[in-house]
Amino acid sequence: MNRIVLPLLALGALLAALPARALDVGKPDVHAFIEKMVKEHHYPRARLVHLLGATEIDQGIIRAIQHPAEALPWYKYRAIFITPARIAAGKKFVGERAKPLDHAWNTYGVPPEIVAALVGMESYYGRHEGSHSALTALATLAFGYPRRASFFRKELADYLLLCRQNKLDPTALKGSYAGALGAGQFMPSSYLAYAVDADGGGSDLFSHWADITASVAHYLASHGWRRGEPVAAPAAVPGNVDATSLEGRTLAARALRAKGVVFDAPVAATAPVRLVRTMTRKGPKYWVGLPNFSVLMSYNNSPLYALAATQLASHIEAETDSAPDTPAAHQG
Numbered sequence: 517m518n519r520i521v522l523p524l525l526a527l528g529a530l531l532a533a534l535p536a537r538a539l540d541v542g543k544p545d546v547h548a549f550i551e552k553m554v555k556e557h558h559y560p561r562a563r564l565v566h567l568l569g570a571t572e573i574d575q576g577i578i579r580a581i582q583h584p585a586e587a588l589p590w591y592k593y594r595a596i597f598i599t600p601a602r603i604a605a606g607k608k609f610v611g612e613r614a615k616p617l618d619h620a621w622n623t624y625g626v627p628p629e630i631v632a633a634l635v636g637m638e639s640y641y642g643r644h645e646g647s648h649s650a651l652t653a654l655a656t657l658a659f660g661y662p663r664r665a666s667f668f669r670k671e672l673a674d675y676l677l678l679c680r681q682n683k684l685d686p687t688a689l690k691g692s693y694a695g696a697l698g699a700g701q702f703m704p705s706s707y708l709a710y711a712v713d714a715d716g717g718g719s720d721l722f723s724h725w726a727d728i729t730a731s732v733a734h735y736l737a738s739h740g741w742r743r744g745e746p747v748a749a750p751a752a753v754p755g756n757v758d759a760t761s762l763e764g765r766t767l768a769a770r771a772l773r774a775k776g777v778v779f780d781a782p783v784a785a786t787a788p789v790r791l792v793r794t795m796t797r798k799g800p801k802y803w804v805g806l807p808n809f810s811v812l813m814s815y816n817n818s819p820l821y822a823l824a825a826t827q828l829a830s831h832i833e834a835e836t837d838s839a840p841d842t843p844a845a846h847q848g
Contacts, residue, residue, distance in 0.1 A: 671705055
């Protein structure tokens with residue numbers, strides 16, 4: 517999935533203007549990658565040298581990954597995704613894709629509005645799947661971004677294997693600046709692991725909605741989605757409670773309550789939960805992320821992302837044209 521979203525068009529234009537440089541296949545790290553692919557996956561060496569040697573390191577992509585939308589305060593981040601237009605498009609999407617969404621729900625236990633919310637956030641319901649060369653994005657981050665080089669080298673390897681497996685041209689596919697692909701913005705490793713062939717034509721996460729919706733639901737189910745359980749609940753944190761020490765930690769529900777946090781959610785006392793602080797224009801507001809919240813964070817490791825997805829799903833389900841900052845305790 518595309519774990520980083522850059523909503524600022526002006527910044528995007530600036531990044532696109534930054535210079536690129538050719539990838540040096542003689543560098544030790546690139547050479548080691550090529551040799552590993554040849555040895556472990558029998559990938560033709562000449563083909564790899566040609567592909568990577570013709571790929572450029574794009575500084576704009578590196579700049580983009582360093583400025584994720586998840587760094588914004590909640591009220592700005594939320595405004596990107598929880599809009600009347602996106603909610604209306606989500607309602608239309610659920611109506612138009614009712615059959616594959618219902619199939620995914622029946623098969624994996626993930627409600628249609630949850631799948632719709634993720635696809636709505638990731639690609640605006642398939643309208644914007646990314647304009648970057650997936651090969652350039654992954655190679656740039658694999659060999660030009662040391663902080664996460666190991667992760668992106670694995671993704672680059674999986675991308676090349678994915679293309680070989682599906683007889684795709686690796687130079688032709690477009691995706692996000694992080695190399696995420698298709699309407700659900702799956703990273704190559706997730707594509708290989710969780711893509712579903714729901715209609716018998718091979719798993720196509722770019723244009724086959726039966727495959728797309730089933731694959732998103734399959735991903736969530738594989739990461740522990742609990743059928744029929746809520747996702748998040750508003751919380752109250754008394755002034756004598758040190759909320760900072762609790763944020764980001766996973767605790768049993770009864771343990772968080774014992775710390776003084778007040779929330780109402782029908783989960784077991786032993787259920788793993790987390791306290792989430794969001795910054796509104798009026799100050800901090802707290803939520804408790806329940807087990808399904810953590811599953812959404814596996815899609816994008818950000819509590820803001822998980823909360824926005826939950827709220828978008830709630831609005832789509834409720835069929836409302838308004839978008840207030842309301843409690844999001846979807847029942848699935």
